[in-house]
Amino acid sequence: METLGGTRLARLFNERQNELLGEWVPQQYAIASRRGGVTEVQLRDQFVQFVAVVCAALESSDRVDFKTRGWDEVRGFLADVSTQRARQGFTPVETAMFVFSLKEPLFARLRVELAADPATLAELTWTISTLFDAMGLYTTEVFQTSREQVIVRQQQELLELSTPVVQLWDGILALPLIGTLDSARTQVVMESLLQKIVDTGAAIAVIDITGVPTVDTLVAQHLLKTVAAARLMGADCIISGIRPQIAQTIVHLGVNLQNVITKATLADAFVVALSRTGKSVSGAGAHGEAPGAPGPLRGNQFAGD
Missing domain, CATH: 3.30.750.24 (STAS domain)
Structure with a gap:
């Protein structure tokens, strides 16, 4: 994916961050509140961190390519979020929405700013779509890997619990x-x-x-x-x-x-x-006498002989 518009998108993020945050957090909180363990403050912090790493990647080059080394930090951040949500019980769709729910607010602001420049609007819309689709799919891939690791670990723990000595x-x-x-x-x-x-x-x-x-x-x-x-x-x-x-x-x-x-x-x-082992268990009988010790082993025993 190599399209122009990186610096312009970074400027849009920086200038409209508060507006985007105001629309993104309620959507995410509606999802996160169903799972528990994620507060609105945590979501705001995650959004700020996400915008920071994305802007840094966008400003590093005017070409937007999520697969390049310039996006390593973004991939690392998204991997952390996906792994955490896999452990918290989120679904793959709910995890991908961490990224996808930003597309519509961005599109709305671009339509207002570039109403008189349809060509640039179309190009930046395509850039946002392809970039955010790539990031969303990446969160899903990491989520599935993390979920498989959780399942494998749980299976191992169940095996250990089911074989107590x-x-x-x-x-x-x-x-x-x-x-x-x-x-x-x-x-x-x-x-x-x-x-x-x-x-x-x-x-x-x-x-x-x-x-x-x-x-x-x-x-x-x-x-x-x-x-x-x-x-x-x-x-x-x-x-x-x-x-x-x-x-x-x-x-x-x-x-x-x-x-x-x-x-x-x-x-x-x-x-x-x-x-x-030469041991026996004895107990008091009706008149206080103890029963005899178990008899010696009689060769091979089978089926309760």
């Missing part, structure tokens, strides 16, 4: 899983579990899949990888939450869990874990 007892960890296991989530699960094993020196880790809706070959392979990684760190794993339907599915799929201890419930797995 808790210490049930001295030397015993539990990892309750809820939802479907995929490769990305398995990696987070594995990293969280291994780090917790390092931090606590745990010897047993119970992986509870009660909240996993289905177990197919891929999910089973992910579980086996996690078990193998934990073993390399010196910790044995017990898989709990093996419901009848999942047990049948695993058998039909031919998944080999022969070397993995499995139990029907987390409570059953906890009893086995206590036995493996």
